[in-house]
Amino acid sequence: MTHASLDHRFTEFLLDSQALKFGDFTLKSGRKSPYFINAGAFNDGRKIATLGAFYAEKIVEEIKAGNLPVDIDTVFGPAYKGIPLGVSTAIALTSAHGMEVGYTFDRKEKKDHGDGGMMVGTQLTDGMKVLLVDDVMTAGTAVREVIPKLKAEANVEVVGLVLSVDRMEKTKDCDLSAVKAVEAEFGFPVFAIANVREIFEAGQHITTASGEPYVTEEIKAAADAYLAQYGA
Ligand code: OMP
Numbered sequence: 001m002t003h004a005s006l007d008h009r010f011t012e013f014l015l016d017s018q019a020l021k022f023g024d025f026t027l028k029s030g031r032k033s034p035y036f037i038n039a040g041a042f043n044d045g046r047k048i049a050t051l052g053a054f055y056a057e058k059i060v061e062e063i064k065a066g067n068l069p070v071d072i073d074t075v076f077g078p079a080y081k082g083i084p085l086g087v088s089t090a091i092a093l094t095s096a097h098g099m100e101v102g103y104t105f106d107r108k109e110k111k112d113h114g115d116g117g118m119m120v121g122t123q124l125t126d127g128m129k130v131l132l133v134d135d136v137m138t139a140g141t142a143v144r145e146v147i148p149k150l151k152a153e154a155n156v157e158v159v160g161l162v163l164s165v166d167r168m169e170k171t172k173d174c175d176l177s178a179v180k181a182v183e184a185e186f187g188f189p190v191f192a193i194a195n196v197r198e199i200f201e202a203g204q205h206i207t208t209a210s211g212e213p214y215v216t217e218e219i220k221a222a223a224d225a226y227l228a229q230y231g232a
Helices: 006-016 045-064 082-097 141-153 178-186 196-203 217-230
Strands: 020-026 032-037 074-076 102-106 119-121 129-137 157-166 190-195
Touching: 006 020, 006 045, 006 190, 006 196, 032 217, 045 082, 045 157, 045 190, 074 082, 082 102, 082 129, 129 141, 129 178, 141 157, 141 178, 157 178, 157 196, 178 190, 190 196, 196 217
Parallel strands: 074 102, 074 129, 129 157, 157 190
Antiparallel strands: 020 032, 102 119
């Protein structure tokens, strides 16, 4: 029995969940892309549980490789789309891997009654090891917004960032990928369950119910052209 690699199994999951779409999409950065990854497609219990299990598998792989610490205190998912990611990842880390971790997310607006505060879940305190999770990185705008919020809360140590997909795109100003630029700027490692090149490679061998590959030659050519222009 062969075991498909993590990126291959994740690509299958993206395609089966219709989270990976092909067409014409305008990105947050303004770039026009022939593909889009929509984490909003993980919209039921089975899909979000499966997604959390993929994040947990990637995290445990990186812990075993010595790239992430074993004593992560909390998984932080930035509001709003990061919230189910952080929660489902924390559940999977505990239930499937026996790790005791918290989950934390930020409020978009400050609450001045009840428990107050900007954070929900495990409260951040000095010295805590925080692992960030987010959906997709194109230019790294989302992560740049959340780091100051964390630092304003407590002197936490951000130990890394785990994404579902690294789109492997150059930043506007240099040829470095957004992931590499974030690593260099903040000093923590960034991991992705799969990157776009792995996804397009795997997608050519994964078929729809009617037996056609999800990634046709036409789709592959459009992706290659896009990556030739914007890929790092
Ligand atoms: P950056 O924050 O610039 O890295 O862009 C990533 C964000 O853009 C994601 O968190 C999404 O909100 C959105 N996005 C996707 O969800 N999927 C994609 O395939 C591409 C983008 C995007 O707009 O770049």
